[in-house]
Amino acid sequence: MHLTLNVWRQKNASVKGKLVRYEADDINPDMSFLEMLDVVNWQLIGKGEEPIAFEHDCREGICGSCGMMINGVAHGPRPATATCQLHMRHFKDGDTIYIEPWRSRAFPVLKDLVVDRSAFDRIIQAGGYISVSTGSAPEANSVLVTKQNSDLAMDAAACIGCGACVAACPNGSASLFTSAKISHLALLPQGQPEREGRVIKMVEAMDREGFGNCTMHRECEAVCPKAISVNFIARMNREYLRSLLKGEGLP
Amino acid sequence: MELNPKIPSGPIEQSWDRHRSEMKLVNPANKRKHTIIMVGSGLAGASAAASLAELGYQVLCFCYQDSPRRAHSIAAQGGINAAKNYRNDGDSVYRLFYDTVKGGDFRSREANVYRLAQLSVNIIDQCAAQGVPFAREYSGLLDNRSFGGAQVSRTFYARGQTGQQLLLGAYQALERQIHAGQVKMYPRTEMLDLVIIDHCARGIVARNLLTGKIESYVADAVVLATGGYANVFYLSTNAKNSNATAIWRAYKRGAAFANPCFTQIHPTCIPVSGHYQSKLTLMSESLRNDGRIWVPKQKDDKRPAIQILMPERDYYLERRYPSFGNLVPRDVASRAAKEVCDEGRGVGAHGLGVYLDFAEAIKASGVAVIREKYGNLFEMYERITAENPYEVPMRIYPAVHYTMGGLWVDYNLMSTITGLFVIGEANFSDHGANRLGASALMQGLADGYFILPYTLSDYLATAKLDKAPLDHPAFHESEGQVAGRVKKLLSIKGKRTADSIHQELGKLLWNNCGMVRTKRDLQHALEKIPEIREEFWRNVNVLGVDDEINQALEKAGRVADFLELAEVMCLDALERAESCGCHFREEFQTPDGEAQRDDEHFCHVSAWEYAGEQGKPVMHKELLEFEYVTPSQRSYK
Numbered sequence A: 001m002h003l004t005l006n007v008w009r010q011k012n013a014s015v016k017g018k019l020v021r022y023e024a025d026d027i028n029p030d031m032s033f034l035e036m037l038d039v040v041n042w043q044l045i046g047k048g049e050e051p052i053a054f055e056h057d058c059r060e061g062i063c064g065s066c067g068m069m070i071n072g073v074a075h076g077p078r079p080a081t082a083t084c085q086l087h088m089r090h091f092k093d094g095d096t097i098y099i100e101p102w103r104s105r106a107f108p109v110l111k112d113l114v115v116d117r118s119a120f121d122r123i124i125q126a127g128g129y130i131s132v133s134t135g136s137a138p139e140a141n142s143v144l145v146t147k148q149n150s151d152l153a154m155d156a157a158a159c160i161g162c163g164a165c166v167a168a169c170p171n172g173s174a175s176l177f178t179s180a181k182i183s184h185l186a187l188l189p190q191g192q193p194e195r196e197g198r199v200i201k202m203v204e205a206m207d208r209e210g211f212g213n214c215t216m217h218r219e220c221e222a223v224c225p226k227a228i229s230v231n232f233i234a235r236m237n238r239e240y241l242r243s244l245l246k247g248e249g250l251p
Numbered sequence B: 001m002e003l004n005p006k007i008p009s010g011p012i013e014q015s016w017d018r019h020r021s022e023m024k025l026v027n028p029a030n031k032r033k034h035t036i037i038m039v040g041s042g043l044a045g046a047s048a049a050a051s052l053a054e055l056g057y058q059v060l061c062f063c064y065q066d067s068p069r070r071a072h073s074i075a076a077q078g079g080i081n082a083a084k085n086y087r088n089d090g091d092s093v094y095r096l097f098y099d100t101v102k103g104g105d106f107r108s109r110e111a112n113v114y115r116l117a118q119l120s121v122n123i124i125d126q127c128a129a130q131g132v133p134f135a136r137e138y139s140g141l142l143d144n145r146s147f148g149g150a151q152v153s154r155t156f157y158a159r160g161q162t163g164q165q166l167l168l169g170a171y172q173a174l175e176r177q178i179h180a181g182q183v184k185m186y187p188r189t190e191m192l193d194l195v196i197i198d199h200c201a202r203g204i205v206a207r208n209l210l211t212g213k214i215e216s217y218v219a220d221a222v223v224l225a226t227g228g229y230a231n232v233f234y235l236s237t238n239a240k241n242s243n244a245t246a247i248w249r250a251y252k253r254g255a256a257f258a259n260p261c262f263t264q265i266h267p268t269c270i271p272v273s274g275h276y277q278s279k280l281t282l283m284s285e286s287l288r289n290d291g292r293i294w295v296p297k298q299k300d301d302k303r304p305a306i307q308i309l310m311p312e313r314d315y316y317l318e319r320r321y322p323s324f325g326n327l328v329p330r331d332v333a334s335r336a337a338k339e340v341c342d343e344g345r346g347v348g349a350h351g352l353g354v355y356l357d358f359a360e361a362i363k364a365s366g367v368a369v370i371r372e373k374y375g376n377l378f379e380m381y382e383r384i385t386a387e388n389p390y391e392v393p394m395r396i397y398p399a400v401h402y403t404m405g406g407l408w409v410d411y412n413l414m415s416t417i418t419g420l421f422v423i424g425e426a427n428f429s430d431h432g433a434n435r436l437g438a439s440a441l442m443q444g445l446a447d448g449y450f451i452l453p454y455t456l457s458d459y460l461a462t463a464k465l466d467k468a469p470l471d472h473p474a475f476h477e478s479e480g481q482v483a484g485r486v487k488k489l490l491s492i493k494g495k496r497t498a499d500s501i502h503q504e505l506g507k508l509l510w511n512n513c514g515m516v517r518t519k520r521d522l523q524h525a526l527e528k529i530p531e532i533r534e535e536f537w538r539n540v541n542v543l544g545v546d547d548e549i550n551q552a553l554e555k556a557g558r559v560a561d562f563l564e565l566a567e568v569m570c571l572d573a574l575e576r577a578e579s580c581g582c583h584f585r586e587e588f589q590t591p592d593g594e595a596q597r598d599d600e601h602f603c604h605v606s607a608w609e610y611a612g613e614q615g616k617p618v619m620h621k622e623l624l625e626f627e628y629v630t631p632s633q634r635s636y637k
């Protein structure tokens, strides 16, 4: 296959970037999208040009490192597929592909396709956990969890923290990511004691980090590599309201 | 160098409890005065960092990813073992201990393994309390499955994402401590050297991967939780960035490297499709429960599988191992696949593959049942290969998966360097010559949650450490060396990418120090490796600058270390003139082609000591004694 790539090149966080055109030859349809970029990078190095920086690690859709806008769509054209799991057979010989980093106020570009997603960690720091210190746990089977809730919690917990939902959202909202963690923990009996405080603190953190509000465009769900459902955003909103009604923190 | 494993005396069942009660404690008021460096935030590192911080220590935690949540542990699929015996099927701490020692082919330390089995039950309690969404039965109780040929159902799992969920549990505990100010997290920071002052590990030198700045960090103890080194083979199932640099730098500062040649090859991975292949994908072992493995009887039979009739197929595992069939252990299944492919009977474009066929299982139990069991795996396979395993058999081939070798540690998880602890896959401790499925997660979490917090406290309570200043000459010296190396890499400006040299090394190792090893092949590799290393330092091309993100530079530094480690792996494999577990020396096999251990001469851990740039590493032995499980010859006939 032969492809024409237009790739966002940006030297570092403080300079402006631009799209640069590359001709990619010898692309095999069985390559993954990232393997295609590897081959392009090898060719660039051969020509004495600096390779394109992009993040990746597991290359099997679970670590959440990879992610780029491919022809304007986060993680590219295939549903429920992370960039590293996308294969070149889904493109045609002669195609032109635009490759850009996540674009969002809360995710500044660091270099080429690499962005800073540390805001996600800070949302988790605000309360995305159950406070159980090592050693204090009761016997595991002493707490029952209905299979239904456990399965639903697992659906939410499957989020890989890639940030595609933010990149796809016209408002740059992190609601899908945040609601997935809030729902996972709120659905489990172990998560009950901190339930009210958690949702308030995490939603506040989300606002503090500069993410936008959710106005239900559902673009996030469409690009999410783990097909996390927007129903969890509705659940987060209910949890938030519930917490306000209960007057969490008031005497 | 003295190897004192510090195994507590007395009956094995009581060793850990007694040891625990005898260890010294740090006065609560003094805990916050102690700083601990934790390199790594995978299952082992994150669980240890969080647990130590909960105790009140100040922890500095490092990882090279942008977030601790992305460590390689996230990719583990199958599950985690624990001797809960919820199924009432005869499991017990003793049985898990026994299975692990036997599975490791009698090359692990009994006392460590016993403790691991004991602690396995606490891990499940801890993780369930953190909200890990383990699979449940309709009753609301935890579900289990049998894994990797075990005769009991002791594996806990969270769909096909057990590693992800366990890691997120530990990550969340870690983030809680970061929020509390007990842990300072340094993501995108790579440790490049270990600093030793007055014979004790007192700090590290690391490079900030965003700014390129080389900085020193000082502490009272250093812990390495940096994972395994399977990527020395270039192609493996590990995450692309997994590497050996941290343990290799520690080795060069005096930490013994134990059993470097013990690498596990996993039989069910998706075969290589081309030279551009960047990594290999594991297909869960559970597939072997229903799939039948075969190759054509004829050599070079290029017909599609469907046209090859039953009598023309060789179900070689069922033929050779009638009682275990397709469920023989990983090493046996891997070697058998290699043999049939070497005979020219492999399938797929490159002839490096065997069929894993579900046609009969689908016929017997229906598509729906198979989809329910393996739907996500089938989908993953189709995504990668564009073949539909409901219609054509899967093609699989073995791939490097895990490294049992690692830095030598004593019972307290301390290396041969005082004050340097090593946990998780980075140490050599519990799996002997072969690791059982679902026990790496167990070991990483046992080390991190339940062992290190005690043994490290004991060290801090008893060590007499002076205050080490950051302007100590040892830090200066090491910073200078690290900076010099970075400069050197950028200045070579040769013709080859670090990847291409890494690929060359990987191929050499795979062919000569992989599934089957011989004296001749290992000697050949030992001649070749220095040549490749020389080629690297003469002809690698690392572009870009050192004061901003430079992934090519990171990569090159890691490849340089792999090029040294590979040599010690081959030396170790050569020196171990026996076959055991994953280490199969062709010269040493039973009349029916099974691994032939030599307990008289090799019932030991081989721990290698660095002897300078020019010297040959020196091997030290830790003799292994088996008081509880009597060594026997494995048989899966």
Ligand SMILES: Cc1cc2nc3c(=O)[nH]c(=O)nc-3n(C[C@H](O)[C@H](O)[C@H](O)COP(=O)(O)OP(=O)(O)OC[C@H]3O[C@@H](n4cnc5c(N)ncnc54)[C@H](O)[C@@H]3O)c2cc1C
Binding pocket: B039, B040, B041, B042, B043, B044, B045, B062, B063, B064, B065, B068, B071, B072, B073, B074, B075, B076, B077, B078, B079, B080, B162, B163, B189, B190, B191, B192, B225, B226, B227, B228, B237, B238, B239, B242, B243, B245, B246, B282, B401, B402, B423, B424, B425, B426, B437, B438, B439, B440, B441, B442, B444
């Ligand atoms: C595909 C796959 C499936 C698996 N499935 C299972 C399974 O089902 N059950 C099971 O028990 N085991 C399984 N394993 C094995 C298991 O996942 C690993 O052995 C285990 O997760 C290793 O954990 P760890 O904490 O030791 O290291 P890792 O998770 O590899 O973490 C290493 C950490 O160290 C950091 N690090 C490394 N070097 C440096 C440095 N120089 N400077 C700073 N930071 C550094 C990294 O950033 C990372 O945070 C599987 C492995 C693979 C590859």
Ligand code: SF4
Binding pocket: A158, A159, A160, A161, A162, A163, A164, A165, A166, A176, A177, A180, A220, A223, A224, A225, A226, A227, A228
């Ligand atoms: S919700 Fe989906 S898109 Fe958003 S971070 Fe999680 S996995 Fe990525």
Ligand code: FES
Binding pocket: A055, A056, A057, A058, A059, A060, A061, A062, A063, A064, A065, A066, A067, A082, A083, A084, A085, A160
């Ligand atoms: S590289 Fe890990 S999700 Fe893509």
